[in-house]
Amino acid sequence: MPFILRSCVLSILAIPLLLLACTPAELQTPPSPDVEFGQLFVDVQMKELFPDSKTFADAEPLIPAKQILRAYEEQKDKEGFDLRAFVNEYFRFPDAPNNHFVSDTSLSPEAHINALWPILTRKPTGEVKGSLLALPRSYVVPGGRFGEIYYWDSYFTMLGLQEAGEDSLIEGMVSNFAHLIRYQGHVPNGNRSYYLSRSQPPYFSLMVRLLAETRNNDQIIAQYLPELLKEYYFWMGATNEDDMKKTADLKPGEAYRRVVRLPGNYQLNRYYDDSDTPRPEAYKEDVAIAQHTGRKAEEVYRDIRAGAESGWDFTARWFRDGKTMGTIHTTDIIPVDLNCLLYELEMTLAEGYTLINDQAHSQSFKNLAEKRKKAIQQFCWNKEDGFYHDYDFKEARQTPIASLAAVYPLFFNIATEDQARLVAKRLKDDFLKPGGLTTTLVQTGQQWDAPNGWAPLHWMAIQGLRNYKETALAQEIRDIWVEENVRVYKATGRMVEKYNVYDTSLLGGGGEYPLQDGFGWTNGVLLKLLAEDKKSEPKQ
Template sequence: MKRLFLTLSITFTYWVAFSQQLSPRQLYPGLFEAVQLSSIYADNKTFVDAVPRQPAKVIMAHYRTEKNKPGFDLSRFVNAYFTAPQTANGIFKSDVSAGIRKHIDTLWQVLSRQPDTAKGGSLLDLPHSYIVPGGRFREIYYWDSYFTMLGLQESHKTKMIENMVGNFVYLIDKYGFIPNGNRTYYLTRSQPPFFSLMVDLLSRDDGAKTLVKYQPEMLKEYAYWMKGTAGLKKGNASKHVVKLMGGELLNRYWDASDQPREESYKEDVLSAKQTKEAAPVFYRNIRAAAESGWDFSSRWFSDPAKLSTIQTTDLIPVDLNCLLYHLEQTIAQSYKLKGDRANYSLYQTKALHRKAAVLKYCWDNNRGWFVDYNWRKKQVSAAKTLAGVFPLEFHIADTVQAVSVAVHLQTEFLQSGGLVTTLNTNGQQWDSPNAWAPLQCMAIYGLINYHQSRLARDIAMAWIKTNIRTFKKTGKLLEKYNVVDTHAQAGGGEYNLQDGFGWTNGVLLNLMDYYQVKR
């Protein structure tokens, strides 16, 4: 009996470990599609986050047996074999009278998650505690985490920052890159590469030795983004890498899969029916936009009004390449600290080449703005977006360019509540009238780098007031805000407006401390 129990225990443990590497669609073929195309859950993400009560093989055997029986109830079957996820912050109620700083301090606890262990669901193990964004986002997210860390630093929660960086180190070492989030269905793509900025953030407390400590993981992340470079011909692309006709290497967003996103399966299948592109091409462009974090925005469309014209993989995003410039520079510095002058020179040269290429291809002199570059059409993008502030944040712009960007920010992007994401209004959540904390942050500190402090302060004060006004009215901090009509709720997107919210909390606290706003 003991031997049988041990055998069953080992079998279940093996199944859990094995199933953690497979996504829900891979584990539940047929059942997955039936559930996601039904109306059992209003949000497709609910089912892919659900935890199975039994091994996948057992569930599938029961499904195949029962699905064709008279009176089969799919909803009842799913409820019997899966436990739907709960949203902890959904039941949290804030005491508005205690103030917004107390609210954020309490939310760090509400949004905190302990180390994960395999339960047979889609969640990937993580060894350390972490902060989730909130709402439907019940897992760690890559680029969200950096802006959350800015607030954690102001709250003197250095240990949590170290834990979150440790989780990303674990993911890089295990998978070779940082996934979009710690879910099996995110293992085909990453998100904007902010890891080197996280290392920089830690180095403010731990010193320059931090750069050396995390050098192996920075190199692995760099290898992931540059995979496909070898043998690439001019005018061609491979995975995330594009080799331009001048021989320059720049990067794009990409996804290893060309199937509908599992967490938004129904939306993608329906949207694919509206496009003239082959479905796999459309799905990959949708997924690449999800990797950018800007899902979705007219930035990625050839026709600003139509998602069906999405062309993400044809574009060289200016912000992505600024982030990779920072990664190259940080790797170079880590080698310098180790006394390795050859590799310091190698990565410094890579960074300088990337900077020159960004200035060559992404600066639109006619519009006085940094834009994405369409490498297939060999022309700059028509979309004018807040991604254009990233060259200021990373000191890539020259003084004349920075002044031009500042003028356009003030005259075109700045509204009463902050900076709109783009100049297009089309119902997508990463377009006007919506504004997002990370882009306000990058714009403000980018302007400060070029001594545009008055404008930076105006933007920061507008954003802080928007956050505080909504908090006083609702007791919540939100994922995004309508900054054109600050009394209206932000809209767009594939899901309802989320509260919590990790990066909003982080950026707000950071800006309030920088500008000494006490309330």
């Protein structure tokens, strides 16, 4: 099936305008700091100069890297050399701009969140700063240690921006992601050079739909058709039409980059990373994990990076033993949520081609989506426990970890009515806790497992249940989650990244870094859910 991009008038008009808006900085790609600074980078990270490995990965060199490296070679072996003093002399470490924000808990949660938008918004700088990729339009960051844009976070943040009437900010963020697709070939994990080798859950098509809804203009989908197609190529291991042939000859059980061939001539996708080295932003942590596994270090690093691409970094979903990080094997797993998102991308491409009156290509993408839907049902639905699971294509069996990824087939209307009813029952019986939905049913110390609950998964669950008229359960989950968010805000003045849904007297925890506040997607989902109360109030 040919994948030929037929440019529509809107696309032709839109791209030159965006090109004109770009400064030279936005067309530059700075090198990843581990590559640029070599042994100096390794020494700083392994000697633990900073509690958070991300600190040095985000540092801005004050002079050209070659001069810093020359100075390091000249000084490092001298008696009394102080590595910390050297780093402080040659690098600047950006402050978190919201460090001095003081919450006023007498404000409503809505007023608090709306006061945070300017604090979390970053404007274009017009210059390259260390590992940060310059973007042409303003954008919202999550907050805390996350001072850059993040791919899948941004969709849930945009939900709140839509409710706040920040339409131009939504438009700018969609434009930024289109810019990244155009110049990097995909949306990276975030706008840092060290994130370029991977992406995150592909929500761009949902962002485009959200913008189209916000502007009440379906032609926006046609406008972004070139970028939607380019993102699809990325996930299918290609850069253009001819590249699509690379996966055609795969045998069942074989994989190429993010594409996996399965029996029955089916093709589904996995998370991956084009690099197999320690993550610069978690360098010493990754080295420590790999050293104690008995596996090839490169294999472990790629599985860790693929876990980061999933957005669920980290979780028992990716662990062979369901418990320990050293058994991570993300690249062996076909995630149910990823493939539902790619189903949505295929359906959005079909709609885009319909809008430019190309019915042949529209039908081709509908066929691809339908085939993916059948594959999801065949390989990810478990009849025995009435739930969706990930699929280990190396072992040719489903993985045992039950997680909230199972709500994605409901959100995208892939599940049957009977399947949705069974998923709803499992959510009610096993996942719903005093503070909301637990992410998985196992406690590993990882942040994407019990006892934590997360805003994006609550949104996907609530909307998925509503799609199948499971309205009572959806409302119960919604009310519990809103109550927990508001309670923590009133008690602490903070909107946080994740919540302990088992014991609401405790804050969320686990993972590689302390609990972060801000927080983009929590703000976005809560603002959207709170607005439902006002919309349901009787008019006076």
